[in-house]
Amino acid sequence: MLIKQTHLVPAGTDPIRLSDYARVAFPSIPSRKGAAKAIKRDEIWINGALAKSGDWVRTGQVLEWRDLQQRPPKEYRLPLAVVLEDEYLAVIHKPPGIEVSGNKFKTIENALAGSLSPSTLPDALPWPRPVHRLDYSTSGLLLVAKTAGAQVFLGQQFETRSIHKRYCAVVMGKVLASGFVDEPIGGLPSRSEYTTVQTVSSLQSGNLSMVDLFPATGRTHQLRIHMASIGHPIVGDQKYGEIGNVLKGKGLFLAAVELRFPHPMNGQETEVALPPPPKFESLLLREQRRWEKFS
Numbered sequence: 001m002l003i004k005q006t007h008l009v010p011a012g013t014d015p016i017r018l019s020d021y022a023r024v025a026f027p028s029i030p031s032r033k034g035a036a037k038a039i040k041r042d043e044i045w046i047n048g049a050l051a052k053s054g055d056w057v058r059t060g061q062v063l064e065w066r067d068l069q070q071r072p073p074k075e076y077r078l079p080l081a082v083v084l085e086d087e088y089l090a091v092i093h094k095p096p097g098i099e100v101s102g103n104k105f106k107t108i109e110n111a112l113a114g115s116l117s118p119s120t121l122p123d124a125l126p127w128p129r130p131v132h133r134l135d136y137s138t139s140g141l142l143l144v145a146k147t148a149g150a151q152v153f154l155g156q157q158f159e160t161r162s163i164h165k166r167y168c169a170v171v172m173g174k175v176l177a178s179g180f181v182d183e184p185i186g187g188l189p190s191r192s193e194y195t196t197v198q199t200v201s202s203l204q205s206g207n208l209s210m211v212d213l214f215p216a217t218g219r220t221h222q223l224r225i226h227m228a229s230i231g232h233p234i235v236g237d238q239k240y241g242e243i244g245n246v247l248k249g250k251g252l253f254l255a256a257v258e259l260r261f262p263h264p265m266n267g268q269e270t271e272v273a274l275p276p277p278p279k280f281e282s283l284l285l286r287e288q289r290r291w292e293k294f295s
Helices: 018-025 032-040 108-112 148-159 222-229 278-294
Strands: 002-008 044-046 062-067 081-085 089-094 124-130 139-147 164-172 178-181 192-202 206-215 254-262 269-273
Touching: 002 148, 018 032, 018 044, 018 062, 032 044, 081 269, 089 108, 108 124, 124 148, 139 148, 148 254, 164 222, 164 278, 178 222, 192 222, 192 278, 206 222, 206 278
Parallel strands: 139 254
Antiparallel strands: 002 062, 044 062, 081 089, 089 139, 124 139, 164 206, 164 254, 178 192, 192 206, 254 269
């Protein structure tokens, strides 16, 4: 048995059924349906006791998500760019168009063992595991645990919001210099901040803006929902965008470009960053040139 993640129910949490809370407690579970399956498979425990979907979650309880089978994943041969790696963890560059984890064969989790070196520490995980997730269409930095201690520590840091993430996106329209969106998602408090990096003119869209995005919470599709809610959907977003903002073959213009987190070995702040994907700059340059030529 392996404890994949722990969660301390924070003070001020109103009593809520586990079936409704499990996805909040363990964001790396890919969906609410996935959380229900985890409960049914006896993987969720409360205060050391096996939990059921109808159990009530209350302040101060400790929830555990356990792996009862420890079956190694089938290796998916996908070379991954490794940005940082040591005995405790790794940060890889996730390409767009692939799930982080789940029941599919072609996932990042199934490809990690082929790109990372096994940890030699006593609590080394049987295989490396992502400690958070990025959407299927989103590229960028993904944090991976290589030991059980690192997995628990980093999971706790996500719970206490001690891990800071910066995303880069190209959105429709001319965005104000900076601001925030403070709108609930799925009935849960959600907050995102944004800062404009560059705005260009566009024949098709009027304007396009490159923005830095800082999610203060971690709801599913949060940045995509929040930017669309203020009239600036992310270019290429087929779910929350507008007609005309999807570029054939170009995908979603959203990337995780910076992570700052305390290292599980000593708590020292660790920072990893990437430049925006080349397609972001290419799109803005092309749109500006077309505007200057044809407007």
